[in-house]
Amino acid sequence: xxxxxxxxxxxxxxxxxxxxxxxxxxxxxxxxxxxPSYAKFPEVAAELLSRADIxxxxxxxxxxxxxxxxxxxASEQALAGGTSTRVTIELVKKLRQTHDTPIVIMxxxxxxxxxxxxxxxxxxxxAGVDGLILPDLxxxxxxxxxxxxxxxxxxxxxxxxxxxxxxxxxxxxxxCTGFLYAVSVIGIxxxxxxxAMSEVPRMLELARQYARVPVVVGxxxxxxxxAAQVAQVADGVxxxxxxxxxxxxxxDAGALADAIRxxxxx
Amino acid sequence: MSLSIADFPLPDARGxxxxxxxxxxxxxxxxxxxxxxxxxxxAKKDPEFLKELDYLLRDYVGRPSTLYFAQRLTExxxxxxxxxxxxDQNFTGAHKINNCLAQALLARRMGKKKVLAETGAGQHxxxxxxxxxxxxxxxxxxxxxxxxxxxxxxVFRMRLLGAEVRPVTSGTGTLKDATNEAIRDWxxxxxxxxxxxxxxxxxxxxxxxxxDFQSIIGVEVKAQMLAQEGREIPDAIVACxxxxxxxxxxxxxxxxxxxxxxxxxIGTEAAGEGVETGKHAASVAGGRVGVLHGSLMYLMNDDxxxxxxxxxxxxxLDYPGIGPEHCYYADSGIAEYVPxxxxxxxxxxxxxxxxxxxxxxxxxxxxVYHGVKLAGQLKPEQxxxxxxxxxxxxxxxxxxxxxxMQRSDEEGGGDSVETQTPAPKMHSEALA
Numbered sequence: 001x002x003x004x005x006x007x008x009x010x011x012x013x014x015x016x017x018x019x020x021x022x023x024x025x026x027x028x029x030x031x032x033x034x035x036p037s038y039a040k041f042p043e044v045a046a047e048l049l050s051r052a053d054i055x056x057x058x059x060x061x062x063x064x065x066x067x068x069x070x071x072x073x074a075s076e077q078a079l080a081g082g083t084s085t086r087v088t089i090e091l092v093k094k095l096r097q098t099h100d101t102p103i104v105i106m107x108x109x110x111x112x113x114x115x116x117x118x119x120x121x122x123x124x125x126x127a128g129v130d131g132l133i134l135p136d137l138x139x140x141x142x143x144x145x146x147x148x149x150x151x152x153x154x155x156x157x158x159x160x161x162x163x164x165x166x167x168x169x170x171x172x173x174x175x176c177t178g179f180l181y182a183v184s185v186i187g188i189x190x191x192x193x194x195x196a197m198s199e200v201p202r203m204l205e206l207a208r209q210y211a212r213v214p215v216v217v218g219x220x221x222x223x224x225x226x227a228a229q230v231a232q233v234a235d236g237v238x239x240x241x242x243x244x245x246x247x248x249x250x251x252d253a254g255a256l257a258d259a260i261r262x263x264x265x266x
Numbered sequence: 267m268s269l270s271i272a273d274f275p276l277p278d279a280r281g282x283x284x285x286x287x288x289x290x291x292x293x294x295x296x297x298x299x300x301x302x303x304x305x306x307x308x309a310k311k312d313p314e315f316l317k318e319l320d321y322l323l324r325d326y327v328g329r330p331s332t333l334y335f336a337q338r339l340t341e342x343x344x345x346x347x348x349x350x351x352x353x354d355q356n357f358t359g360a361h362k363i364n365n366c367l368a369q370a371l372l373a374r375r376m377g378k379k380k381v382l383a384e385t386g387a388g389q390h391x392x393x394x395x396x397x398x399x400x401x402x403x404x405x406x407x408x409x410x411x412x413x414x415x416x417x418x419x420x421v422f423r424m425r426l427l428g429a430e431v432r433p434v435t436s437g438t439g440t441l442k443d444a445t446n447e448a449i450r451d452w453x454x455x456x457x458x459x460x461x462x463x464x465x466x467x468x469x470x471x472x473x474x475x476x477x478d479f480q481s482i483i484g485v486e487v488k489a490q491m492l493a494q495e496g497r498e499i500p501d502a503i504v505a506c507x508x509x510x511x512x513x514x515x516x517x518x519x520x521x522x523x524x525x526x527x528x529x530x531x532i533g534t535e536a537a538g539e540g541v542e543t544g545k546h547a548a549s550v551a552g553g554r555v556g557v558l559h560g561s562l563m564y565l566m567n568d569d570x571x572x573x574x575x576x577x578x579x580x581x582x583l584d585y586p587g588i589g590p591e592h593c594y595y596a597d598s599g600i601a602e603y604v605p606x607x608x609x610x611x612x613x614x615x616x617x618x619x620x621x622x623x624x625x626x627x628x629x630x631x632x633x634v635y636h637g638v639k640l641a642g643q644l645k646p647e648q649x650x651x652x653x654x655x656x657x658x659x660x661x662x663x664x665x666x667x668x669x670x671m672q673r674s675d676e677e678g679g680g681d682s683v684e685t686q687t688p689a690p691k692m693h694s695e696a697l698a
């Protein structure tokens with residue numbers, strides 16, 4: 001059944017509003033579904049969910065063009081363990097039973113096409129997914145996806161980058177219903193040292209001219225310090241590869257999440 | 267006669283061939299693709315650019331390649347006349363250099379100092395490294411770790427040419443992963459790097475641009491047909507298809523003719539061990555529509571959208587997708603796509619070698635197989651052109667290994683490779 005409300009959009013915007021009221025940028029941790037294994041994922045995700053304003057779950061994909069080695073390897077491991085498209089949605093459904101925190105799925109477009117866009121939206125909406133982040137789908141490539149998502153009450157998020165021209169920022173920002181995602185660096189996820197955030201203020205200024213939704217920043221945020229830099233200008237901070245590295249190395253992902261959440265303080 | 271680059275009716279302004287193609291890439295790349303598109307549109311009409319490309323294609327590559335009448339192969343097939351478009355004559359041994367030189371010239375024109383390329387067997391990597399050496403550009407080639415082991419000689423050749431070859435271990439460690447890695451590098455260094463894509467795949471404008479640079483093959487065929495046979499248009503053209511650049515190069519100048527003038531255009535896909543076994547690389551015959559490397563196309567993926575590892579005897583056809591213009595041709599009936607198995611390609615490889623003294627690339631042997639079969643069904647006054655996209659020196663060691671395996675499978679049949687004399691017959695069941 002088609003949703004009659006903007007459920008996902010409203011829930012996401014409420015989460016941003018709550019964080020703002022507490023003087024923070026929203027903390028948005030990311031984890032690949034089915035990582036480090038199908039069995040252990042719910043526990044890892046729960047650690048992050050209990051500290052998150054919004055949780056981003058990555059749908060493992062065989063050919064993640066926009067991702068660096070950390071998320072590539074995690075995705076391969078998840079796929080090898082049997083977590084593909086439908087299982088990812090099932091895993092979110094299970095998390096939903098114990099957590100009310102908004103959850104968005106980050107997915108490349110091919111799994112949506114393979115399942116069938118309408119069926120994918122139906123499955124995601126039924127599982128309690130609030131929105132989608134689409135890293136390889138510039139909105140002008142298939143605007144039907146966004147319309148379909150809206151019909152099922154799912155928010156959509158597209159990305160801008162430091163290379164984006166004002167025309168592109170306008171086009172992308174206007175297509176977003178959940179939040180706009182600004183990529184902090186020219187590059188892929190999970191890398192970068194030092195001056196990674198130098199392009200962020202200018203990009204955010206541009207984004208604010210067009211975005212009617214909250215603007216988050218991701219790529220290269222790995223600790224409380226980088227989170228604090230981003231939190232000065234953004235409505236939300238996305239952290240992904242750092243948590244995967246922590247889980248891989250047997251470190252305390254919850255403690256890292258606590259630290260980064262503190263860093264999100266304005 | 268000076269070079270010009272033909273205008274084709276597709277893609278449309280959005281980079282689509284019908285529904286196929288497009289730009290499914292991270293937003294970071296969109297401005298770079300716009301910049302590339304604009305630079306290319308200006309370059310293709312610039313007499314200076316065309317003059318330099320023309321000079322290199324003639325004096326460096328050795329173009330035009332000949333349209334060679336294969337008399338003994340024609341007699342063997344017993345039907346239509348068979349001509350071979352001899353892209354194997356090109357410097358570096360295949361059609362790949364046509365595109366690499368043009369893109370490297372464009373890179374230099376755009377002020378980029380460094381070029382990136384992906385490669386499977388190494389043909390496109392060697393051609394890119396060659397063009398980069400010639401034009402004084404820094405060159406990085408991504409190659410699957412497994413492919414590097416199998417093609418050690420090409421790796422050394424690229425290094426001799428001054429290129430850095432970076433092993434790719436992600437995914438399946440083959441061509442599709444090398445392409446992912448090249449795109450990731452480009453995303454990261456987009457402001458000062460040029461990506462030389464090797465086939466008619468990837469985000470717009472690559473499928474159109476690579477098509478344009480390869481269409482010199484078909485344009486030459488028209489002129490050569492007229493000179494040698496008194497008519498521009500043969501009855502059929504056969505070419506092998508992985509991503510599909512040699513096939514588009516020979517098809518495109520004929521593809522948009524009115525249907526009654528258009529020759530039959532037939533792309534041979536690598537059927538590996540057979541489409542029904544799942545071990546193949548036949549995206550039209552055994553795949554479905556999805557997105558890979560920035561383009562909507564037929565591709566091999568499972569019902570959850572994960573890309574499936576392809577299989578083919580030929581590294582050059584071992585790609586899980588097929589270029590968007592081919593997808594459009596397939597849907598609209600402009601071209602047909604037929605599967606040819608590893609075993610059939612191996613037969614054709616030996617057949618052409620024995621009958622004409624031409625050792626074809628194992629990729630091209632897929633086209634030879636179907637071209638011979640088709641010629642046998644046509645009349646003597648008809649003409650089939652087969653695109654001999656590359657030479658087979660690179661495949662000799664692998665073919666030797668496979669034939670020795672085959673021989674030991676046939677269990678003490680007595681014939682050694684050395685003593686076989688008759689040209690191998692193409693199996694009748696395979697011809698059925």
